[in-house]
Amino acid sequence: xxxxxxxxxxxxxxxxxxxxxxxxxxxxxxxxxxxxxxxxxxxxxxxxxxxxxxxxxxxxxxxxxxxxxxxxxxxxxxxxxxxxxxxxxxxxxxxxxxxxxxxxxxxxxxxxxxxxxxxxxxxxxxxxxxxxxxxxxxxxxxxxxxxxxxxxxxxxxxxxxxxxxxxxxxxxxxxxxxxxxxxxxxxxxxxxxxxxxxxxxxxxxxxxxxxxxxxxxxxxxxxxxxxxxxxxxxxxxxxxxxxxxxxxxxxxxxxxxxxxxxxxxxxxxxxxxxxxxxxxxxxxxxxxxxxxxxxxxxxxxxxxxxxxxxxxxxxxxxxxxxxxxxxxxxxxxxxxxxxxxxxxxxxxxxxxxxxxxxxxxxxxxxxxxxxxxxxxxxxxxxxxxxxxxxxxxxxxxxxxxxxxxxxxxxxxxxxxxxxxxxxx
Numbered sequence: 001x002x003x004x005x006x007x008x009x010x011x012x013x014x015x016x017x018x019x020x021x022x023x024x025x026x027x028x029x030x031x032x033x034x035x036x037x038x039x040x041x042x043x044x045x046x047x048x049x050x051x052x053x054x055x056x057x058x059x060x061x062x063x064x065x066x067x068x069x070x071x072x073x074x075x076x077x078x079x080x081x082x083x084x085x086x087x088x089x090x091x092x093x094x095x096x097x098x099x100x101x102x103x104x105x106x107x108x109x110x111x112x113x114x115x116x117x118x119x120x121x122x123x124x125x126x127x128x129x130x131x132x133x134x135x136x137x138x139x140x141x142x143x144x145x146x147x148x149x150x151x152x153x154x155x156x157x158x159x160x161x162x163x164x165x166x167x168x169x170x171x172x173x174x175x176x177x178x179x180x181x182x183x184x185x186x187x188x189x190x191x192x193x194x195x196x197x198x199x200x201x202x203x204x205x206x207x208x209x210x211x212x213x214x215x216x217x218x219x220x221x222x223x224x225x226x227x228x229x230x231x232x233x234x235x236x237x238x239x240x241x242x243x244x245x246x247x248x249x250x251x252x253x254x255x256x257x258x259x260x261x262x263x264x265x266x267x268x269x270x271x272x273x274x275x276x277x278x279x280x281x282x283x284x285x286x287x288x289x290x291x292x293x294x295x296x297x298x299x300x301x302x303x304x305x306x307x308x309x310x311x312x313x314x315x316x317x318x319x320x321x322x323x324x325x326x327x328x329x330x331x332x333x334x335x336x337x338x339x340x341x342x343x344x345x346x347x348x349x350x351x352x353x354x355x356x357x358x359x360x361x362x363x364x365x366x367x368x369x370x371x372x373x374x375x376x377x378x379x380x381x382x383x384x385x386x387x388x389x390x391x392x393x394x395x396x397x398x399x400x401x402x403x404x405x406x407x408x409x410x411x412x413x414x415x416x417x418x419x420x421x422x423x424x
Contacts, residue, residue, distance in 0.1 A: 007381060010373055018411035019379040020398040023186060023354045025247055026319055027402070033250055038300030039293065042071075045303055065292040067284040068276070069094025071299040075257050078302055082225065082310045083218075084232035085241060091261035093279045094290045098216060098244035098256035103130040104279045104286070105212060105240055105258055106177070110136045115176040116168055117212075120156050122386035124186050124214065127179050139164050139175065140388040145190040145348065155182060155192030158199060165207045177210045177240075182230060183218035184353025187386045187397045191350065194227055201235030210262065211239045216247055219313040220320045220352040231259060240275070245298050248313045253294040320354065320401055323408060327356055327400040330412035335419065342423030347398075354401040357383060361423050364396045368422065376421075378414035 007021045039061070046057040060070070072089035079085040095101040106117060106127075117131060121140035131138050141164060142157040161178070168175050180200070182192035192200070204211050213230045221227070231241040241259035249255075260275035283289070305312045328349060335341040344361030362368070364382050373379050381399070383392035398415075400408060 007379075010369065011379060014373040014377070014379065017373045017377045017379050018403070018407055018414060020400065020403070020411055020415075021379045021381045022402050023399040024402045025251055025316075026323075028319070029316060030250075033297075033301075035297050038298075038304065039296045041300035041303050042296040045299065061292045061296050063292070065289040065295070066280075067093075067289050068280040069257070069290060070292055070295045071302070072257075074299050074302045074307060077307050078309045079241075079243075079259070081308055083229050085229065085236075085259060086232075087259055087261045091259055091274055091276045093258050093260065093276050093283060094295060095256045095258060095283065096287050096290050097246060097254045098214065098242050099126045099130070100283070100287060100290075101242045101244075101256050101258035102127050102179075102212070102214075103133070104282050105242070105260065106130055106136055107134055107282055108275065108278045109176050109210065110134070111176075114173045116173055118161065118164060118175050118178040118209075119388065120178075120180050120185065120190070121388050122187055122383060122392055123179065123388060124181065125386060127212075127214075128386075128388065138388055139168070141178070143185075143188050143190050145188060154196040154199075155185075155190045156180060156196070156200065158196075158203065161203060165203075165209075175207060175209045177212050178204065179212040179214065180230075181214040181216065183215065183227070184220060184350050184355070185214070186217070186353070187355055187381070187383060188357050189348055189350030189353050189355045191352075197227070197230055197233060198235075201230060201233060201238055204238040205235060209238075213239050213241050215241060215243045217353040219248055219309070220317050220324075220354070222321060222351050224310065224313070224317055237262065248309060248316060249298055249301050253291075253297050255290060255294050255298045321352070323400040323403065323405075324350065324352070324354075324356070326405055326408045327398060327412065330409055331356070331358075334412050334416035341416075342419055345419060345423060354399050356398045356400070358396050358398060360394050360396065360419070363393050365393065371422070372415075372418050376414045376418040378411050378418060380415070 011019055043057045046052045071094060072092045075092055076087060076089045116137050116139050118139045118141050120143050141161050144154040144157050165175050184191055211230055215229055231239040244256040258279060260279055262275040263272050264275050266273045331347055335345050347356050347358040369382060381397040383395035383397050
């Protein structure tokens with residue numbers, strides 16, 4: 001059973017348990033969503049900017065749309081304004097969530113059975129799942145923050161990355177791409193500092209691979225925008241930037257995007273084209289197009305906020321920062337030094353994102369989760385679900401984004417009682 005299906009099944013059997021499992025947006029932000037108003041705003045945009053009649057604009061939303069997307073220009077403008085990613089609209093493909101962006105990108109880049117994709121381990125299950133569906137071989141690179149607790153390390157074991165690239169060449173294979181989430185990754189909360197970002201881009205240039213940058217949680221930083229995304233740095237031409245509006249706008253819209261401005265050779269035509277062109281062609285064979293109505297909602301939200309993602313997410317970032325502080329404070333009070341907590345219980349201290357990784361002196365498997373839910377009314381995610389191969393069997397992930405302050409406090413109290421019971 002997949003990890004998401006397993007967690008949904010456990011949550012359904014223990015509906016009264018406090019769940020630190022889902023990394024979902026907080027529902028309080030849904031009250032400000034007015035899909036009719038957002039759609040109307042986008043329709044006005046089509047009439048004012050493209051000269052469409054009201055009937056033509058509506059018909060554009062009711063018909064199949066272009067595989068590349070409708071709101072590419074709005075997204076490109078927001079990325080330029082907020083993140084310093086300066087790319088033309090034609091280098092973007094609007095996708096059905098970031099999940100489709102990952103699937104299409106991996107499929108486009110892995111052209112031979114000798115091609116490999118490296119991933120920071122533990123890895124988001126969306127990327128590993130896409131690779132599994134496509135039959136693509138993944139190579140794990142250790143998360144360097146896995147041995148530290150400050151959340152501000154290199155984020156990747158560079159020595160191991162170098163060795164993996166050498167080993168692939170010796171075997172007649174090639175690392176084609178490396179997937180990384182440099183800002184508060186899911187599931188580990190790992191973070192990549194500025195020096196490490198520059199170093200990674202230098203390695204990508206030397207070893208001739210692309211970096212797949214997942215940018216889902218960067219907006220939750222204590223100082224949003226303090227560190228540029230990999231795509232905005234010198235060497236960013238090596239980066240395929242993956243994004244989503246699920247966390248910052250509306251998860252139900254299922255709208256993501258991929259920035260793929262690399263020039264590639266198209267075997268069919270013999271021409272040099274944008275990687276985005278290849279992705280759009282692949283998308284036409286998978287989902288045809290991303291829902292024009294869903295894109296209209298996201299487009300309308302961007303227009304209402306003057307095209308700035310920064311202004312859109314300010315309140316959201318503050319809430320997620322608050323929840324993260326509450327979770328870490330509650331862990332300190334319940335399980336920190338001087339509390340009589342079981343030996344061997346520790347956790348990292350990320351400065352943003354939705355997740356905290358807890359290490360235990362016992363195996364945190366599905367059987368232990370079942371007992372935690374049944375006897376103590378608290379749910380979490382076994383970290384082993386995110387590791388390629390063995391690993392993470394004595395770790396669990398806590399997600400705090402979905403919860404309210406009182407629930408976080410009570411949930412940690414239940415977790416504390418549970419760990420006192422099961423840990424030696």
